[in-house]
Amino acid sequence: MKKIVVAIPVLNESKSLGAVIDGIKALSMSNAKAAIVVVDDGSTDDSVLVAKEHGAKVLSHGGNRGLGQAFRTAVRHAIATKADIMVTIDGDGQFDPADIPQLVEPIVADHSDFVTASRFRSHELIPKMPGIKLWGNRRIAWIVNKLAGTNLHDVSCGYRAYSRESLLVLDLIGDFTYTHEVILTLAFRGMRMREVDVRVRGEREHGKSRVAGSILRYGLNSSIILLRNFRDYRPLTTFGDPAMLIAIIGMLCLAYFGISSLILDEFYPKILAFIGAFMLLFSTVLFITALLADMFTRIRVQLEETRRHLFLLEQEHK
Numbered sequence: 001m002k003k004i005v006v007a008i009p010v011l012n013e014s015k016s017l018g019a020v021i022d023g024i025k026a027l028s029m030s031n032a033k034a035a036i037v038v039v040d041d042g043s044t045d046d047s048v049l050v051a052k053e054h055g056a057k058v059l060s061h062g063g064n065r066g067l068g069q070a071f072r073t074a075v076r077h078a079i080a081t082k083a084d085i086m087v088t089i090d091g092d093g094q095f096d097p098a099d100i101p102q103l104v105e106p107i108v109a110d111h112s113d114f115v116t117a118s119r120f121r122s123h124e125l126i127p128k129m130p131g132i133k134l135w136g137n138r139r140i141a142w143i144v145n146k147l148a149g150t151n152l153h154d155v156s157c158g159y160r161a162y163s164r165e166s167l168l169v170l171d172l173i174g175d176f177t178y179t180h181e182v183i184l185t186l187a188f189r190g191m192r193m194r195e196v197d198v199r200v201r202g203e204r205e206h207g208k209s210r211v212a213g214s215i216l217r218y219g220l221n222s223s224i225i226l227l228r229n230f231r232d233y234r235p236l237t238t239f240g241d242p243a244m245l246i247a248i249i250g251m252l253c254l255a256y257f258g259i260s261s262l263i264l265d266e267f268y269p270k271i272l273a274f275i276g277a278f279m280l281l282f283s284t285v286l287f288i289t290a291l292l293a294d295m296f297t298r299i300r301v302q303l304e305e306t307r308r309h310l311f312l313l314e315q316e317h318k
Contacts, residue, residue, distance in 0.1 A: 002032040002108055005083040006100065007074035008056070009039045009067060009158075013091035014046040020089065021054040023097030031108055032085070034100070037077055039070045047091070071178040075167050086162045094201045095159045102196045103161035111194070113166040114186050116152065117159035118195040125199050140222060144180050147230050148187035152195055155183050159198065166191050171304060173228060176221040181229050188233040189301075235293030243286035250279030 006024050010017055017038070024036055038051040042064035051058050059073055071088065078086040085104050089095050099117065106112035120126055120137065137156055144155040156179050169189045172181050186193065231238045253276030 002084040002104070003082065004029075004032050004034040004085045004087060004100075004104060005074070005078040005081060006034050006036050006087045006089060006097075007039060007071075007078065008036070008051075008089055008091045009041060009070035009074065010043060010047045010051070010091040011041045011064065012043045012045045012047060014043070014050045016093035017047055017091045018050050018054050020091050020093055020095075020097060021051065021056050024089075024100065025055065027097060027100060029101055029104075032104060034087075035081070035083075037074065038091070039073050039077075041065060041067070041070045066176055068172060068176055068178045068181075071182075072172060075162075075170060078162075079164070079167055084164050086167060088158055088160050088162075090158050095198070096200070099159070099196070099198045100161075102198070103159070106194050106196075107161055107163045111192070113163045113191040114182075114193045115161040116154065116183075116193070116195055117157050117198040117200070118152070118154040119157055119198065119200050121153040121195055122197045125197055127200050140180065143226065144183055147226060147234075148184045150183065150187050150193060152183065152193070154195065155180055157200075159200070169304065173225070176225065180222055181225050184226065184229045184233065231293075233297060235297055236290050239286050239290035239293060243283040243290060246279050246286065247283035250276045250283060252276075253279065 008017070008020060021036055021038075024034060027034060036056040038047070038056045038058045040048050040051070040058055040060040042061055048058050048060060059077060061069065061073070074086065074088065085107050087100055087103060089097065089100070095117065103115045103117060106115050120134075120141075126134070137154065141153060141155045145151055158179060160182075166186055169191065170182065170185055172178055172185065183193070253272050257270075257272040257276065
């Protein structure tokens with residue numbers, strides 16, 4: 001029997017939260033038992049009261065710390081309670097709790113470490129939403145797939161299932177959101193991923209999304225998180241590729257100056273030589289930075305793996 005923690009991050013979702021919790025409690029899974037935890041991120045309505053009335057455990061931040069922090073709180077709780085699988089579902093009622101068995105089945109069968117619901121893989125299931133949001137979801141999916149080397153259709157959906165092994169390798173930094181950072185981290189750590197088609201409501205019935213309410217703000221914050229995560233796991237590409245390009249430009253500047261001044265016996269501004277020399281020096285610094293950052297990344301990954309193995313051994317002996 002697998003132990004599942006179903007985590008619901010909420011911020012002022014009192015009108016829809018009760019139905020979500022009841023839908024989870026109504027599930028009947030022969031090979032798993034679900035515990036419900038609501039992570040309250042500073043709600044000012046009756047979300048906490050509703051969660052307790054419907055029988056969910058509540059973890060409160062006491063203030064608004066961001067969806068990324070709410071997710072990390074859920075991860076820590078799932079690990080501490082020795083959950084085999086953690087499922088995340090929004091409290092706004094856009095997702096159907098009846099789809100949870102579809103999400104956890106590949107993990108239970110040991111076919112996947114991470115399963116995400118997909119709103120866009122099947123054309124028949126694409127929800128109604130503003131065109132700009134649909135376009136934005138597709139663009140961010142393209143970017144994440146390019147960075148992570150994956151082929152996912154929906155990288156922004158919060159309806160997901162995680163194996164215990166995948167939870168233990170997550171080391172996230174973003175407070176604003178977590179969805180894209182999780183995919184990059186798990187991809188870089190070699191975790192098996194899968195998508196499951198689900199039908200969702202494209203527009204919220206109550207309230208406004210705290211993450212995607214502003215397309216510009218969402219895109220800016222997501223881009224910063226993606227770049228920082230890619231920098232941390234792929235420093236050779238982040239610093240090495242620009243170093244190579246700058247070095248080539250610097251050598252071309254020096255070659256042009258040398259050929260023009262020495263062979264063609266023509267005078268060209270010496271500033272060209274200084275620019276070329278500076279670019280070569282700068283590219284060298286970048287290349288050394290790339291090597292050092294790559295070394296630190298490898299050390300960090302090894303330390304995280306050691307910490308994970310020690311944690312698992314400790315849990316087995318408790």
